[in-house]
Amino acid sequence: MRGRLLCLLGIACVLGLASAVQADLIGWWTLDDGTGAVAKDSSGNGNNGAFSGSPVWVAGQLGGALRFDGKSYLNCGNSTTLQVAGPITIACWVNPSALSGEQAFAGRSAEYAFKASGSSLRFTTPGILDHTGTRSTLVANTWQHVAATFHPGQANGLIFYINGVETERLTASNMNAGTGPFQIANNQWGEMITGMLDDVQVYNEILPAAEIAKLMKGLNTGAADIPVPADQATDVPRDAAMSWKAGPFAATHDVYLGTTFADVNDASRGAPMGVLVSQGQADAAYQPAAALEYGQTYYWRVDEVNAAPDNTIFKGPTWSFTVEPYAYPIKGVTATASSQSRSDTGPQNTVNGSGLNANDQHAVELATMWMSTNAKPHWIQYEFDKAYKLHELWVWNSNQIVEAFVGFGAKDVTIEYSADGQTWSTLEGPHQFARAAADPTYTANTIVDFGGAVAKFVKLTINSNWGGIAQQVSLSEVRFFYVPVQAREPQPADAGTDVPLTASLNWRPGREATSHKVFFGTDSGAVAAGTAASGTVADHSYTPAPMDFGTKYFWRVDEVGDAGTYEGNVWSFTSQEFAPLEDFESYGDDEGTRIYESWIDGLTDGMSGSTVGYMQAPFAEQTIVHGGQQAMPMAYDNTKAPFFSEASMEFDTAQNCTGSGATELCVWTRGYPAVPTAAVTESAGKISLTTSGADIWNNCDDFTYIYKTLSGDGAMVARVTSVGTGTSTWAKGGVMIRDGLNGGSTHAMMVITAGGGNGASFQYRSTTDGASANTDSTAVVAAPYWVKLERAGDIFTGYVSSDGKTWSTLASTTLPMADPVLIGLAASGGVADVARTFQFESVTGTGNITGTWVQSDIDAVQYNDAAPMYLTVTDSAGKSATATSDTAATAAAWTRWTIPMSSLNGVNFSKIKKLTIGVGAKGATTGGLGMVFIDDIGYGRSAR
Numbered sequence: 001m002r003g004r005l006l007c008l009l010g011i012a013c014v015l016g017l018a019s020a021v022q023a024d025l026i027g028w029w030t031l032d033d034g035t036g037a038v039a040k041d042s043s044g045n046g047n048n049g050a051f052s053g054s055p056v057w058v059a060g061q062l063g064g065a066l067r068f069d070g071k072s073y074l075n076c077g078n079s080t081t082l083q084v085a086g087p088i089t090i091a092c093w094v095n096p097s098a099l100s101g102e103q104a105f106a107g108r109s110a111e112y113a114f115k116a117s118g119s120s121l122r123f124t125t126p127g128i129l130d131h132t133g134t135r136s137t138l139v140a141n142t143w144q145h146v147a148a149t150f151h152p153g154q155a156n157g158l159i160f161y162i163n164g165v166e167t168e169r170l171t172a173s174n175m176n177a178g179t180g181p182f183q184i185a186n187n188q189w190g191e192m193i194t195g196m197l198d199d200v201q202v203y204n205e206i207l208p209a210a211e212i213a214k215l216m217k218g219l220n221t222g223a224a225d226i227p228v229p230a231d232q233a234t235d236v237p238r239d240a241a242m243s244w245k246a247g248p249f250a251a252t253h254d255v256y257l258g259t260t261f262a263d264v265n266d267a268s269r270g271a272p273m274g275v276l277v278s279q280g281q282a283d284a285a286y287q288p289a290a291a292l293e294y295g296q297t298y299y300w301r302v303d304e305v306n307a308a309p310d311n312t313i314f315k316g317p318t319w320s321f322t323v324e325p326y327a328y329p330i331k332g333v334t335a336t337a338s339s340q341s342r343s344d345t346g347p348q349n350t351v352n353g354s355g356l357n358a359n360d361q362h363a364v365e366l367a368t369m370w371m372s373t374n375a376k377p378h379w380i381q382y383e384f385d386k387a388y389k390l391h392e393l394w395v396w397n398s399n400q401i402v403e404a405f406v407g408f409g410a411k412d413v414t415i416e417y418s419a420d421g422q423t424w425s426t427l428e429g430p431h432q433f434a435r436a437a438a439d440p441t442y443t444a445n446t447i448v449d450f451g452g453a454v455a456k457f458v459k460l461t462i463n464s465n466w467g468g469i470a471q472q473v474s475l476s477e478v479r480f481f482y483v484p485v486q487a488r489e490p491q492p493a494d495a496g497t498d499v500p501l502t503a504s505l506n507w508r509p510g511r512e513a514t515s516h517k518v519f520f521g522t523d524s525g526a527v528a529a530g531t532a533a534s535g536t537v538a539d540h541s542y543t544p545a546p547m548d549f550g551t552k553y554f555w556r557v558d559e560v561g562d563a564g565t566y567e568g569n570v571w572s573f574t575s576q577e578f579a580p581l582e583d584f585e586s587y588g589d590d591e592g593t594r595i596y597e598s599w600i601d602g603l604t605d606g607m608s609g610s611t612v613g614y615m616q617a618p619f620a621e622q623t624i625v626h627g628g629q630q631a632m633p634m635a636y637d638n639t640k641a642p643f644f645s646e647a648s649m650e651f652d653t654a655q656n657c658t659g660s661g662a663t664e665l666c667v668w669t670r671g672y673p674a675v676p677t678a679a680v681t682e683s684a685g686k687i688s689l690t691t692s693g694a695d696i697w698n699n700c701d702d703f704t705y706i707y708k709t710l711s712g713d714g715a716m717v718a719r720v721t722s723v724g725t726g727t728s729t730w731a732k733g734g735v736m737i738r739d740g741l742n743g744g745s746t747h748a749m750m751v752i753t754a755g756g757g758n759g760a761s762f763q764y765r766s767t768t769d770g771a772s773a774n775t776d777s778t779a780v781v782a783a784p785y786w787v788k789l790e791r792a793g794d795i796f797t798g799y800v801s802s803d804g805k806t807w808s809t810l811a812s813t814t815l816p817m818a819d820p821v822l823i824g825l826a827a828s829g830g831v832a833d834v835a836r837t838f839q840f841e842s843v844t845g846t847g848n849i850t851g852t853w854v855q856s857d858i859d860a861v862q863y864n865d866a867a868p869m870y871l872t873v874t875d876s877a878g879k880s881a882t883a884t885s886d887t888a889a890t891a892a893a894w895t896r897w898t899i900p901m902s903s904l905n906g907v908n909f910s911k912i913k914k915l916t917i918g919v920g921a922k923g924a925t926t927g928g929l930g931m932v933f934i935d936d937i938g939y940g941r942s943a944r
Contacts, residue, residue, distance in 0.1 A: 031057075045079065062198055062199045066198075068193050076182040084111065089149045094143075103191060104183070109187070128770075135168045158172040164216050224244040227242070244285075253304060255277050255301075256303075263275050296323050330481070333384060339372045340373070344367045351382065355396075359443075380459075442476075484508070485559060487516065512566075556569065582937040584628070609642075614633065626935035643921075645918060650913060656909075662941055666937070668897070670894045672892065672930060688837060691836060694832035695730065700744045702828065708822070710791070710849050726830065729830070732756070742858075748763070750762050885897050
């Protein structure tokens with residue numbers, strides 16, 4: 001049985017409770033209690049928080065909260081449910097009164113602590129490492145939602161979030177298992193917060209970014225959630241169905257719907273108030289029996305009802321939406337006029353909304369209106385982008401303060417309209433525009449009914465004004481409304497992509513349509529001309545024949561009604577390129593569902609150097625994913641026989657990858673970049689090294705390294721003749737021995753700095769991705785100066801010398817490193833992306849040092865050794881074929897590897913039984929190390 005399973009079984013035996021290793025919400029303090037000296041744990045685990053000191057109940061971001069004075073906190077006990085020592089998510093709302101020093105949010109003594117350090121987020125693993133954000137900055141006296149997900153021992157294993165948005169990723173250290181209490185607003189160092197906390201949540205799993213964002217709104221406590229239409233939605237179709245996310249315990253649902261908030265909010269089974277439209281229904285969706293009213297605001301509520309025996313009813317929130325109006329305002333109207341009195345009183349003022357506020361009330365300033373000169377006739381004309389079926393015209397008349405006395409406002413008006421600007425018709429009248437109120441609260445008080453006249457142009461000829469003395473006329477604003485008679489708002493959206501092959505087409509229907517004629521095909525010209533294949537449907541939905549992969553389709557809907565046919569626009573979309581063969585979403589953390597139990601790797605069968613999944617749950621990758629929530633991580637170790645790594649998965653039933661025009665397979669891959677290398681010029685032991693690296697320090701390095709290979713004991717000596725010029729006193733250059741080229745690799749080095757550490761510093765990192773440490777010279781030294789680093793077993797010792805003959809030991813440390821290791825010269829300039837040049841001479845080495853000099857810029861957490869990736873496909877008859885990519889394993893971003901089926905000769909793609917993913921070349925005698933991620937293996941065809 002594999003090692004990681006034995007390890008997990010051992011943990012389970014020690015804990016004695018299955019619940020202790022389940023991924024779940026393990027603590028949730030809403031802080032909504034409001035009274036008393038205990039904050040209830042709503043996770044069901046009983047980790048209630050007892051007051052220490054005098055926290056104060058206050059209003060919070062989500063209901064209630066607690067204010068802490070820097071001397072108070074909550075003690076939630078030391079239950080094993082809060083003992084994680086593995087993947088963890090902590091989230092809460094925080095409102096700090098000030099940002100100085102260390103201020104705790106939540107944590108467990110000796111295990112983990114989430115807090116602020118000054119204005120920065122910090123996650124501490126006590127006794128191991130402070131992980132401090134540099135881009136995760138808080139603001140004082142402001143509510144902010146903060147979260148940290150921490151996967152011990154993983155590159156990018158710590159992710160900080162502020163207000164639901166990822167702010168940065170850091171390498172995560174290991175984590176100890178703590179035994180002390182879990183505390184809110186405090187930790188083992190007494191770093192109590194001054195400020196407010198709300199809705200503290202702890203999970204023993206890594207929540208993905210989408211779930212972190214949802215935490216800001218609070219957790220679902222049993223009520224219905226995520227309404228469709230969304231709360232306060234507008235322009236909702238009259239025939240829209242309502243749906244929601246059911247509460248976690250709901251067996252049935254009671255639906256309330258009405259036009260009065262109070263009725264819907266207060267109604268119940270006992271007092272239905274005429275709005276209980278469905279009681280005890282099974283589906284989490286409701287379709288009103290009749291079409292909803294145009295422009296009406298509706299209120300609705302869903303109560304979730306538990307199953308017997310308790311039949312508890314969880315009252316839901318009251319949501320609202322507003323139905324689409326019968327007619328819509330025309331936008332982008334152009335206005336011209338017979339004249340204008342001033343440069344700022346042009347006709348465009350009547351359609352640009354310049355004088356309107358959010359309540360459609362018009363201002364009294366003339367500069368927001370149109371004013372003519374004295375010259376007659378007075379007319380103003382409007383042009384639309386196309387011909388519309390007009391419904392109404394709303395008029396805001398001249399609204400100057402002097403209007404009541406002078407009467408510039410239009411009174412008797414002749415209205416003409418035209419579809420082409422040549423042939424005009426007069427709208428039956430007479431038409432008299434009401435006088436304005438001459439008040440800044442004035443709203444439109446004239447509505448002209450156009451009765452469905454079709455027009456692109458409308459002309460208003462103003463025959464008289466309200467004053468009758470002044471010759472000028474004026475208008476404040478007009479608004480035209482049209483009746484939508486064409487099909488609109490297509491679904492899939494116009495120019496959409498990745499549309500399912502079996503998708504149905506939908507659209508907003510025209511107001512007069514009694515049927516719909518749909519043209520559909522791959523020829524845009526035929527669809528536009530109306531010669532493509534077509535079908536007529538009674539509803540505004542059409543399902544075409546199954547489509548082909550990666551194909552661009554065109555469609556048009558003509559709306560047919562009693563008054564005639566309204567031709568629609570030509571829309572397009574592209575069908576999905578690939579269907580999934582394996583998307584990695586079905587795997588879990590319980591035995592029997594784990595990813596490595598389906599994808600058999602070398603750790604399981606001993607046949608290669610692969611390891612699928614992680615040693616601790618979650619076993620699948622949940623952060624570095626292409627689609628969905630999970631991907632497959634696979635480590636490869638090709639440094640020993642058989643010098644390749646692979647994992648295989650067999651389908652229970654052979655998979656058919658033919659049909660719908662499928663001609664390709666695809667695999668989405670991501671790895672880490674290969675180490676960049678460059679040639680090195682050495683002349684008589686002299687080497688010049690230019691670097692733009694920021695530093696060799698903390699958990700991950702950014703520097704330039706010139707190296708060879710060392711096996712066994714050995715040493716390297718160099719005279720640092722120059723540390724270059726620049727601003728950083730911690731620029732450093734010297735000799736280094738390192739166990740690898742990843743940013744967090746263990747190493748030891750003896751360097752000369754530009755003034756930091758008195759000039760000479762012995763530095764090292766004792767654990768992979770761990771913290772760095774150093775011992776500095778007690779005496780001030782400066783380049784030129786000699787340095788030496790020696791390896792004797794696991795002991796590394798740094799020396800310095802002024803003449804290269806008499807050596808002084810600066811420090812030593814114990815660093816277990818497996819052979820072979822790298823030995824050479826290292827330098828960093830202290831400022832990222834700013835070049836600095838170091839000079840070395842008299843570079844010599846002792847011991848089994850082999851190879852030629854290689855130069856690499858190290859600036860990533862992890863690198864992959866370059867190797868080919870291969871996919872082997874096997875059918876149910878045992879016939880197989882293999883495709884190879886030379887770049888997939890070192891692609892630093894998600895990359896689609898597309899494989900023509902025609903290149904996999906002999907395989908029956910209608911009966912695919914087995915997939916094998918590998919890294920390395922079979923038959924090779926050497927190889928390297930790395931980690932790759934695999935997601936969304938599919939079949940289909942790339943978009944044409």
